[in-house]
Amino acid sequence: MKPIDPKLNEAILRIARTINPRGYGVSQNPPSSYDALVAHLDAGKRMVVFDGGSDQTIYASPQVNHAFRAWHDHCHGVGHNDFSIEGEIATWKMQCLHLYLSCGRTLRTRYWAQLLHAEVVGQRLYFARHKNYIHNQRAFVETFLDNPEAALAQPASNLKTIGGQHEVLSV
Numbered sequence: 001m002k003p004i005d006p007k008l009n010e011a012i013l014r015i016a017r018t019i020n021p022r023g024y025g026v027s028q029n030p031p032s033s034y035d036a037l038v039a040h041l042d043a044g045k046r047m048v049v050f051d052g053g054s055d056q057t058i059y060a061s062p063q064v065n066h067a068f069r070a071w072h073d074h075c076h077g078v079g080h081n082d083f084s085i086e087g088e089i090a091t092w093k094m095q096c097l098h099l100y101l102s103c104g105r106t107l108r109t110r111y112w113a114q115l116l117h118a119e120v121v122g123q124r125l126y127f128a129r130h131k132n133y134i135h136n137q138r139a140f141v142e143t144f145l146d147n148p149e150a151a152l153a154q155p156a157s158n159l160k161t162i163g164g165q166h167e168v169l170s171v
Helices: 006-019 034-042 062-079 085-103 107-130 137-146 148-153
Strands: 024-027 047-050
Touching: 006 062, 006 085, 006 107, 024 062, 034 062, 047 062, 062 085, 085 107, 107 137, 107 148, 137 148
Parallel strands: 024 047
Antiparallel strands: none
């Protein structure tokens, strides 16, 4: 499987390195709540993210998915954004700002913002509705980009990878 946009992967790795200069770890048992994340970071500990669920993502790379999570959780912590829907929206907005500051505000980065909206906000809305996580995150994002309500209505088992890549304008 190929990433939806390899340039997005590059941007995620760069941003994650910039905001986590000490690096980050991956674990089966990272902080599992907003309060645990804040306590972990306030104690001066290095960011740690969940190492599972990275085999069917828009990044097509566990390493990039872990970097995305480290960046995302950093935004939760420094933005004081809990894990509610509102907190995820605020975290997504902070990530978009990072993208624009790092890569410019272009057609491509606006597309990336749409991808991240599906990835962050869309999946949180799905969890709120179904009380479970999506295994095939890539299929969910692809469906959400085309039809958000259809993606949110689907049982997780019905989400299948479309197979094609969404068109990215050359910039």
